Amino acid sequence: MIKAIVTDIEGTTTDIHFVHKVLFPYSRERMAEYVTANEYNPMIVPSLNEVRQQLTPTATLEDVIQQLLSWIDHDVKMGSLKAIQGHIWQTGFEQGHFTGHVYPDAYENLVKWHQAGIALYIYSSGSVKAQQLLFGHSDFGDLRYLFKGHFDTEIGGKKEATSYQNILETIGLTGNEVLFLSDVVAELDAAKANHINTYLLNRDHQIIEQNTHPECDSFSKIQVL
Numbered sequence: 169m170i171k172a173i174v175t176d177i178e179g180t181t182t183d184i185h186f187v188h189k190v191l192f193p194y195s196r197e198r199m200a201e202y203v204t205a206n207e208y209n210p211m212i213v214p215s216l217n218e219v220r221q222q223l224t225p226t227a228t229l230e231d232v233i234q235q236l237l238s239w240i241d242h243d244v245k246m247g248s249l250k251a252i253q254g255h256i257w258q259t260g261f262e263q264g265h266f267t268g269h270v271y272p273d274a275y276e277n278l279v280k281w282h283q284a285g286i287a288l289y290i291y292s293s294g295s296v297k298a299q300q301l302l303f304g305h306s307d308f309g310d311l312r313y314l315f316k317g318h319f320d321t322e323i324g325g326k327k328e329a330t331s332y333q334n335i336l337e338t339i340g341l342t343g344n345e346v347l348f349l350s351d352v353v354a355e356l357d358a359a360k361a362n363h364i365n366t367y368l369l370n371r372d373h374q375i376i377e378q379n380t381h382p383e384c385d386s387f388s389k390i391q392v393l
């Protein structure tokens with residue numbers, strides 16, 4: 169019996185285009201100004217130091233900014249970038265520049281599963297802060313009540329099997345009691361290695377090679393209850 173569902177965001181609960189065409193450009197346009205204004209802000213100093221560790225010891229703040237912009241352009245899921253993006257996106261969400269996209273089928277079924285007593289969690293490369301902002305300012309209002317917890321890459325990379333073992337230990341369930349939803353086969357493979365049930369969300373009906381997971385294009389086609 170499924171006692172918990174862990175879901176990815178980008179491509180799963182939320183349109184990839186919202187992340188790549190709204191959130192990423194928003195953070196890219198504001199990155200230089202934000203980092204320059206917050207160079208000594210204790211909230212982001214650890215993240216800036218992590219970026220510096222990837223560069224030469226003589227790296228300037230401009231070098232750090234350029235590295236962050238390059239990671240955005242190449243969709244590199246570095247925790248330091250995701251932490252800084254979360255702070256930049258906070259302004260966008262709180263000032264109403266955008267709301268967090270959630271597919272209607274995802275909204276309807278997350279509510280149904282929550283009402284049925286299934287524990288819901290998010291696992292995304294986006295920081296926990298960014299996750300809570302997206303669902304706190306979603307197209308359907310504040311949906312944070314739905315989720316019992318949030319995981320980001322602090323628990324480990326999304327394609328690493330140990331990350332899902334860490335998640336199971338954190339939520340106190342065995343793999344067969346948990347369902348993981350994602351649009352990325354490698355993430356589902358890593359979850360399945362821990363005997364977690366999986367479902368591939370293939371919303372744009374791509375031909376996905378080497379997929380062994382059950383596949384659907386909507387949360388409404390996932391039989392849980």
Ligand SMILES: CSCCC(=O)C(=O)COP(=O)(O)O
Pocket residue numbers: 176177178179187191245250291292293294295298299302326
């Ligand atoms: C929380 S919304 C921003 C998501 C994000 O920044 C991202 O990179 C999503 O990556 P994922 O591995 O969750 O597809």
Ligand SMILES: [Mg+2]
Pocket residue numbers: 176177178179180350351352
């Ligand atoms: Mg995804």
